[in-house]
Amino acid sequence: MSVVQLGSLAEVYGAALRGEHCHVVDALGAAPLPVSTWRGSADHADRALLAHCDGPTLDVGCGPGRMAEHLMRSGRAVLGIDVVAEAVRQTRARGVAALVRDVYDHLPGEGRWSSVLLADGNIGIGGDPRRLLSRTASLLAPGGRVVVDLAPPGNGIETRRLRLRTAAAQSRSFDWTTVAADRIGMLSSGTRLSVSVLDEYDGRWFAVLVKDLW
Secondary structure, three states: OOOEEOOOHHHHHHHHHOOOOOEEEEOOEEEEOOHHHHOOOOOHHHHHHHOOOOOOEEEEOOOOOHHHHHHHHOOOOEEEEEOOHHHHHHHHHOOOOEEEOOOOOOOOOOOOEEEEEEOOOHHHEOOOHHHHHHHHHHHEEEEEEEEEEEEOOOOOEEEEEEEEEOOOEEOOOEEEEEEEHHHHHHHHOOOOEEEEEEEEEOOEEEEEEEEOOO
């Protein structure tokens, strides 16, 4: 079957969330999109990351909701947002509040969130991590925190042009950036965020960035 150019990342990712096999493709090749992991439950490494979310939490790019569900079941208020309607539908099916919304749209509770979560590499959204960190800072109350997944140290900051591809369709290309743990301090400079925790658990690197109080 020939690949059809849909021109919509949301449609192809939505199909993947509904069970179609999907790959992330760039100029160097293709790798499976780990949808089955995202559709599962929070594992030990996820829980180590989520332990740093404090108070009402905004889960940016929540996907099918495993992180938000764990927060909810741990007694924390949480709202998931995602640009993909199928992701939001699956998050709501877990009993978690979620909205189809871009992080740069107007969002509920702007300037009042205690935590913003950027899990599963979502620091890469839009290919401009400094802009994204500045945006998350504007969503937080003074003293609030961004909890963010990172690549292992030594990998720098790398922006790639990617596509999602199933057997029937592919998305248009989009920018995605990976950020190494040893570069997050430099990247957050000037965003009103500073690194308070930089840690690794079972091979997973993450940081907690705290917003200044003024």
